[in-house]
Amino acid sequence: MEDLLNQQVTNIQISGIRRFFNLVSGERDVVSLTIGQPDFPTPTHVKEAGKSAIDQNFTTYTHNAGMLPLREAIANYVDEKYALQYDPNDEIITTVGASQAIDITFRTILNAGDEVILPGPIYPAYEPLIRLAGAKPIFADTRDHGFKATAEVLESYITEKTKCIVLPYPSNPTGVSLSKEELEDIVNLVKNKSIFILADEIYAELIYEKSHVSIGTFPEVKEQTIIVQGLSKSHSMTGWRIGYVLAPRTIAQHLLKVHQYNVSCPSSISQHAALEALTEGKADADVMRQDYVKRRNFVYNSLVDMGLETMKPDGAFYVFPKFPIKQTTSFDLGLDLVKQARLALVPGDAFSPLGQGYMRISYAYNMETLELGMERLSDYLKQNKLK
Numbered sequence: 001m002e003d004l005l006n007q008q009v010t011n012i013q014i015s016g017i018r019r020f021f022n023l024v025s026g027e028r029d030v031v032s033l034t035i036g037q038p039d040f041p042t043p044t045h046v047k048e049a050g051k052s053a054i055d056q057n058f059t060t061y062t063h064n065a066g067m068l069p070l071r072e073a074i075a076n077y078v079d080e081k082y083a084l085q086y087d088p089n090d091e092i093i094t095t096v097g098a099s100q101a102i103d104i105t106f107r108t109i110l111n112a113g114d115e116v117i118l119p120g121p122i123y124p125a126y127e128p129l130i131r132l133a134g135a136k137p138i139f140a141d142t143r144d145h146g147f148k149a150t151a152e153v154l155e156s157y158i159t160e161k162t163k164c165i166v167l168p169y170p171s172n173p174t175g176v177s178l179s180k181e182e183l184e185d186i187v188n189l190v191k192n193k194s195i196f197i198l199a200d201e202i203y204a205e206l207i208y209e210k211s212h213v214s215i216g217t218f219p220e221v222k223e224q225t226i227i228v229q230g231l232s233k234s235h236s237m238t239g240w241r242i243g244y245v246l247a248p249r250t251i252a253q254h255l256l257k258v259h260q261y262n263v264s265c266p267s268s269i270s271q272h273a274a275l276e277a278l279t280e281g282k283a284d285a286d287v288m289r290q291d292y293v294k295r296r297n298f299v300y301n302s303l304v305d306m307g308l309e310t311m312k313p314d315g316a317f318y319v320f321p322k323f324p325i326k327q328t329t330s331f332d333l334g335l336d337l338v339k340q341a342r343l344a345l346v347p348g349d350a351f352s353p354l355g356q357g358y359m360r361i362s363y364a365y366n367m368e369t370l371e372l373g374m375e376r377l378s379d380y381l382k383q384n385k386l387k
Contacts, residue, residue: 012128016350024344031373032344033361038236043284049276053269062268064260066094070271073278082214090249096266098202098230098243103129104258109196110135114163119149121355123172139352147174151185168200173351173360174320175313180213191220199227205234205285207315223248234285235277240270295363302374317364325386341380
């Protein structure tokens with residue numbers, strides 16, 4: 001019966017991140033720097049709000065877009081943090097994590113044959129969702145441009161079939177972000193074109209020496225921009241599964257239809273916890289951010305000392321060093337690191353073919369783990385001549 005299934009589904013591969021993680025998960029004494037998940041617990045006051053929601057029997061369906069007090073809190077939060085103005089009544093949809101927000105966006109805006117530009121190397125979840133919508137992912141090579149999706153890079157990939165440009169920043173896997181000036185160039189490139197911008201800003205609260213600038217603040221492209229954010233990274237709430245999408249009402253009304261038939265609404269309990277996070281926990285990310293800076297600096301400096309070509313991340317909690325390999329693949333290098341060094345990193349080719357030769361290191365781990373991981377990587381490089 002398998003041959004009767006949807007070919008778009010059967011042709012999709014399991015995420016390279018998870019595929020590699022599953023391969024090494026049974027190994028003993030392996031230091032894993034693979035998963036992009038904060039190692040901080042959800043703030044206590046947020047957990048208490050979730051418990052209270054259960055005790056007060058807030059366990060029923062909510063509005064499809066999420067309960068209005070939460071949408072109002074989201075509106076206030078993004079206005080205060082990023083100068084974004086969206087109407088909580090019809091321009092904000094609460095989703096089951098940022099992943100579902102991305103899924104309903106693609107299913108709403110894409111038709112068969114459309115093209116979506118993805119600046120690579122890039123998080124692998126976009127490609128299958130694009131293909132499931134019948135569209136075609138186009139990988140834009142950012143490697144010679146500091147991993148930045150600059151207007152110069154994007155322009156060379158735009159065709160008459162281009163329907164959407166994805167801007168994920170700070171980026172997974174590189175940690176690189178975009179400046180206001182770089183965004184202005186993109187705005188000038190895309191304005192007045194029939195092209196959507198999907199800005200995945202899930203790491204917006206985890207940016208370091210500068211402030212996050214959202215492309216949604218540029219009025220020239222606001223009507224064609226869809227913004228995805230969420231609480232998984234900012235408030236260490238990955239398992240609560242709360243994200244949200246911000247879009248002009250002309251788009252949001254159609255996103256809501258897909259969302260409604262997809263999940264009805266997010267968990268009411270998680271919504272109450274999110275309300276607490278976005279009102280009383282606006283500064284919850286500050287402590288985490290300060291710690292991530294220390295971790296980033298340690299890992300980055302360690303990689304530089306090892307002689308590896310490495311871009312210093314602006315945010316998120318990843319670093320993406322290049323390894324001097326030509327005859328082998330990143331995946332095979334990852335397997336060898338596990339076998340010989342007892343160290344698990346994510347192979348760069350999990351982030352599109354443009355990640356070949358790189359490895360992603362997550363520093364969302366405590367310093368003791370990071371120190372041991374860097375020690376094992378250094379020993380491996382001293383003992384092995386990469387090919």
